[in-house]
Amino acid sequence: MQGSRSTVAAQPTTQASAIFFSAQTPIALTVSWSNGNGAERVVVARQGSAVSVNPAGGNTYTGNADFVLASDLGSGNKVVYRGTGNSVSVTNLSPGTEYHFRVYELNGTGVLTSYNTGTASGNPASVILLQHEPSAHPASFTATSVSNIQVGLSFSALSSIPNSLGYIILRRQDGSNPSITGITDGVAPASLSLPSGTTLITTITSLSQTTYTDGGLTTGTQYNYLIIPYNGNSTGTYNYKTDGTLRTAFATPTASGASDIVTASFSYPTNIAYQNYQAIDITSGTSVEAGRFTIRDGGGVNDADNSPTVLTAITFSIDNSSFIRSVALYDGATELAEATPVGGTVSFSGLNIIAPDNSTKNFSVRVSFNSTVTDNQQFSFTVTAATAQVGNSGFISANAGGAVTSTAGDDNRIEVTATKIVYVIQPPALTGVNTDVSPAPVLDAQDAFNNKDLDYSSAVMVSNSASLGMSNTPSVFSSGTLNFPNNFRFTTYGTTALTVSSGGLTNATSNSIVVQAAEPIAQPAALLFSTVSAISMNGSFMAASGSPSGYLVLRKAGSAPTEVPVDGTTYSGTFNTSTVVHNGSETSFGSTGLSAGTVYHYAVYAYNGSGQSINYLTANPLSGEKLTAPAAPVVDLKNPTSSSFVAEWSIVASATGYKLEVSLNSSFNPVAQTHDVTGTAFNVTGLQAATQYHVRVYAVNTSGQSESSAAKFITTQSFQGGSPLTIGTVNKDTQNNGTQLSVTLSGGEGQRTVKLFSRGIRGNTFSEAIINSTTSTYQITIPHADLDELGLEFYFEAF
Numbered sequence: 001m002q003g004s005r006s007t008v009a010a011q012p013t014t015q016a017s018a019i020f021f022s023a024q025t026p027i028a029l030t031v032s033w034s035n036g037n038g039a040e041r042v043v044v045a046r047q048g049s050a051v052s053v054n055p056a057g058g059n060t061y062t063g064n065a066d067f068v069l070a071s072d073l074g075s076g077n078k079v080v081y082r083g084t085g086n087s088v089s090v091t092n093l094s095p096g097t098e099y100h101f102r103v104y105e106l107n108g109t110g111v112l113t114s115y116n117t118g119t120a121s122g123n124p125a126s127v128i129l130l131q132h133e134p135s136a137h138p139a140s141f142t143a144t145s146v147s148n149i150q151v152g153l154s155f156s157a158l159s160s161i162p163n164s165l166g167y168i169i170l171r172r173q174d175g176s177n178p179s180i181t182g183i184t185d186g187v188a189p190a191s192l193s194l195p196s197g198t199t200l201i202t203t204i205t206s207l208s209q210t211t212y213t214d215g216g217l218t219t220g221t222q223y224n225y226l227i228i229p230y231n232g233n234s235t236g237t238y239n240y241k242t243d244g245t246l247r248t249a250f251a252t253p254t255a256s257g258a259s260d261i262v263t264a265s266f267s268y269p270t271n272i273a274y275q276n277y278q279a280i281d282i283t284s285g286t287s288v289e290a291g292r293f294t295i296r297d298g299g300g301v302n303d304a305d306n307s308p309t310v311l312t313a314i315t316f317s318i319d320n321s322s323f324i325r326s327v328a329l330y331d332g333a334t335e336l337a338e339a340t341p342v343g344g345t346v347s348f349s350g351l352n353i354i355a356p357d358n359s360t361k362n363f364s365v366r367v368s369f370n371s372t373v374t375d376n377q378q379f380s381f382t383v384t385a386a387t388a389q390v391g392n393s394g395f396i397s398a399n400a401g402g403a404v405t406s407t408a409g410d411d412n413r414i415e416v417t418a419t420k421i422v423y424v425i426q427p428p429a430l431t432g433v434n435t436d437v438s439p440a441p442v443l444d445a446q447d448a449f450n451n452k453d454l455d456y457s458s459a460v461m462v463s464n465s466a467s468l469g470m471s472n473t474p475s476v477f478s479s480g481t482l483n484f485p486n487n488f489r490f491t492t493y494g495t496t497a498l499t500v501s502s503g504g505l506t507n508a509t510s511n512s513i514v515v516q517a518a519e520p521i522a523q524p525a526a527l528l529f530s531t532v533s534a535i536s537m538n539g540s541f542m543a544a545s546g547s548p549s550g551y552l553v554l555r556k557a558g559s560a561p562t563e564v565p566v567d568g569t570t571y572s573g574t575f576n577t578s579t580v581v582h583n584g585s586e587t588s589f590g591s592t593g594l595s596a597g598t599v600y601h602y603a604v605y606a607y608n609g610s611g612q613s614i615n616y617l618t619a620n621p622l623s624g625e626k627l628t629a630p631a632a633p634v635v636d637l638k639n640p641t642s643s644s645f646v647a648e649w650s651i652v653a654s655a656t657g658y659k660l661e662v663s664l665n666s667s668f669n670p671v672a673q674t675h676d677v678t679g680t681a682f683n684v685t686g687l688q689a690a691t692q693y694h695v696r697v698y699a700v701n702t703s704g705q706s707e708s709s710a711a712k713f714i715t716t717q718s719f720q721g722g723s724p725l726t727i728g729t730v731n732k733d734t735q736n737n738g739t740q741l742s743v744t745l746s747g748g749e750g751q752r753t754v755k756l757f758s759r760g761i762r763g764n765t766f767s768e769a770i771i772n773s774t775t776s777t778y779q780i781t782i783p784h785a786d787l788d789e790l791g792l793e794f795y796f797e798a799f
Helices: none
Strands: 017-025 028-034 040-047 078-083 087-090 098-107 114-116 125-128 141-145 151-155 166-172 199-204 211-214 223-231 247-251 260-263 288-296 309-319 324-331 334-339 345-348 353-355 360-369 380-388 420-425 430-432 442-446 461-464 481-483 494-496 498-501 513-516 525-530 537-542 550-557 578-584 588-591 599-608 622-627 635-638 645-649 657-663 673-677 681-684 692-701 712-715 731-735 738-746 754-760 767-771 777-782 792-798
Touching (some): 017 125, 078 087, 151 223, 288 353, 309 360, 324 345, 353 360, 537 622, 578 588, 635 692, 635 712, 767 777
Parallel strands (some): 430 513
Antiparallel strands (some): 040 078, 040 098, 151 211, 166 199, 223 247, 260 288, 288 360, 309 345, 309 353, 324 334, 420 442, 442 481, 461 498, 537 588, 550 578, 550 599, 599 622, 635 645, 692 712, 731 738, 754 767, 754 792
């Protein structure tokens, strides 16, 4: 016979304890505890009453945190947890409902499970869940004074807020709004622990109630209110709406609010001579009364209180405030306060103007004016805000009825009286003769502060300082303005200024006006030059059609003048890089101070007028150019023989050739020989022995010849028998290494020497070579390199 035996697990000896609740919402919460000494534990929950069924030994239970789905031990005892932990979050609960919880320690599994079913400190425990929080704050909440000891509160009905069963209304009287401090979910309104100075004044539970009157208050004290909706009706279920935008309101209980301010009847000033009232610090003598007002306690009827109305502050808006310099409040002849308008308004505070109970009090507004105004404009004062002393009668509205001063007829109308004429638009500094003056001048009739007199419409007289002719001048002011017609013109030219006079007003004289002459219709023609020397020349041209006033002639060396004359400018001397050689009515000119062998370019401009009125025709000026005669060369005489000598001279710029003259006397009368030479040396022959010869040379170009060089003289050698030494014909033979030159000498006596002088055609100096020979024929080879692109210039001397 065989069998088996199992032993039930030992029962835990220490039960779980200290159940507490957290993370509570209307439908869920977290249950926590301190574990005992069991291997595991189960949590049993029951709605509405204490747990009544314990888990049975030998049974295993599965926990489910969803209360509705948890297994039921019977009679609603639900197993919501089994495990080794020390907390469980239970869900799917009912708002505003009490739940009981009990924790059981256990050991073993299956049929061997053993439970500790005893209690411990804080085990079992229960909790009541909150109701759902109201879904919103009231749509509106306002506070108004309804008497000097009561504030009326208005708010949206509870029925307009889902999940809302009531309101609490809190109050403070220190100028700050009540806060949500001390408002604790689960705590009944009457049991809330609120901060010092915060009072729960009422709890509203009627779903339709929308008003509440808070009484027993202190007159003149500001009271601040906070309204909070809540859900729940028993301790533990209260859920207050403390998030979102809280609704607050405040009010100050005051006395009767029926008083007002109205305009009082009096004779308003008309067509005000504002210039007489310019004071910054107002007195009754430096200001004008612009309005009179009456404070009416009770608004013209007897009110229910026995308090006066005390005006402590007032603000006016001012139509055309820019005209007003200072504003003062007066009680009769006594100034009460003074201020400067800012941004179209003026405000006064610290007042104590008292209208006795069921009576009235007058006060007035006096003003001074700025220097800038607009003629015929009216100004007015409108009460936009008025403050009554707290604790006494108040005003019917924030603006106490909004009284406005009169602008009927000429009431409070500003009058500008002209004393002078002023240019608003000056004529242009430059205009043309017989041309519409643009912009056309505009003048205003103004007073001493430069404000226009819109009523001024008197005749005018127009003149100008140079007595120039004018056409289409204006004749009369219109509404304070004198407009010159757009076709106003000067008919003669010159420099002038316009003067306008009218009645007894101070005249107006314009800025200086240059009336420019008409532009010439054509340029001169046919520029010719004569009497051209190395340093001067004369020019002439045909007059331009239309008979212009004159001509400006510009000159520039080497290139055409680029300067263009500017109207209104008279030129002389130099004009930038050009020289002014003529400025006048003549059609001829002299041009001096020139450089020899230089091309001078000329430009001729016709003009009309003079001085600032001058007007140039700048298109297509007459132009021309002319080369001056060359400079005189410097001559040197050398290598005399009994019948010849050599004349050399310096190269002259622009010269195309030279003229050499030889004479037996220094007056060159007569000239014995004349030679036209292209080079700068010439061998003068055919002379008498032992004779003095005078030589001068002229440089020649297309404009003529230069002054003569300084005259030089030389004496030929004496002839000592035999025939004179003569150089025969020069023979040239081109070879590979150069050009061979040979000459044959005849005559002469003794030892003979031949010299060759040579240079490239463009060269400045001759090189010298001595040729020796034992015969009468002398030869020398000139290398090709000694020649320039034009060739070679050379001559021989023999002695």
